[in-house]
Amino acid sequence: MKLVAMIVAAGNSQRMGFDKLMAPLAGRPVLQHSIEAFLQCDDVTEVILVCPEERFTQLDLEFANKIIRRVDGGTDRHDSVAEGLAILAEKDAETFIAVHDGARPMISVAQISRVFHAAKESGCAASARPVTETVKRANQDGEVTESVDRDNLWLMETPQIFRSDLLSDAYRQVLQNGERVTDEVSALQLIGHSTKLVINPDPNLKITYPHDLDLAEKLITPSREALT
Numbered sequence: 001m002k003l004v005a006m007i008v009a010a011g012n013s014q015r016m017g018f019d020k021l022m023a024p025l026a027g028r029p030v031l032q033h034s035i036e037a038f039l040q041c042d043d044v045t046e047v048i049l050v051c052p053e054e055r056f057t058q059l060d061l062e063f064a065n066k067i068i069r070r071v072d073g074g075t076d077r078h079d080s081v082a083e084g085l086a087i088l089a090e091k092d093a094e095t096f097i098a099v100h101d102g103a104r105p106m107i108s109v110a111q112i113s114r115v116f117h118a119a120k121e122s123g124c125a126a127s128a129r130p131v132t133e134t135v136k137r138a139n140q141d142g143e144v145t146e147s148v149d150r151d152n153l154w155l156m157e158t159p160q161i162f163r164s165d166l167l168s169d170a171y172r173q174v175l176q177n178g179e180r181v182t183d184e185v186s187a188l189q190l191i192g193h194s195t196k197l198v199i200n201p202d203p204n205l206k207i208t209y210p211h212d213l214d215l216a217e218k219l220i221t222p223s224r225e226a227l228t
Contacts, residue, residue, distance in 0.1 A: 002095045005038040006084040009051040009102030010073020033105030050080045091164040098159040103207045119161040124195040126160035160184045
């Protein structure tokens with residue numbers, strides 16, 4: 001079975017105030033870490049990078065050991081994924097697509113393989129972690145209005161891996177109906193297909209705000225050294 005990695009990196013980092021994907025992290029751009037994890041994964045045969053050409057040219061991909069293709073992204077995340085799907089030739093039950101947020105630079109090769117193994121069994125799988133904190137719902141003034149039962153609640157991560165024919169069918173419906181989805185699991189729900197969640201035992205931080213870079217810097221060096 002073939003696994004194609006689609007790394008989504010088309011955002012403009014509005015909440016960050018600067019290009020977070022090209023921000024330095026342990027000596028390399030944030031996006032470079034995400035790409036290298038998939039290049040190091042034996043299961044991955046090809047990488048599709050959804051990003052502007054200017055961002056692509058700033059990356060050091062000279063020694064990439066797999067095919068890397070680039071495509072421009074869209075206005076929203078689901079538009080970018082649709083652009084990536086459009087250049088994929090094979091959309092069948094033997095080809096799987098791992099959609100990954102380029103702003104998650106700490107993804108491990110081991111977790112990519114774990115999610116792929118689960119996807120091969122069920123057709124769809126995603127990296128996630130169960131909610132362990134107490135959860136409250138508040139009003140617009142920040143005042144608690146109720147408690148939320150955390151049983152069976154999960155925080156979604158990436159990669160999210162799907163049979164390419166299923167993901168294509170889901171995105172066909174997304175585009176035809178003008179749906180707005182924030183992840184691919186939501187797209188699969190639209191066609192009535194469930195997704196197996198795979199617990200990630202390692203940090204998989206998403207870089208959203210400047211302080212996230214500081215935290216990632218403290219975590220990523222020992223995490224990467226443990227993989228070598």
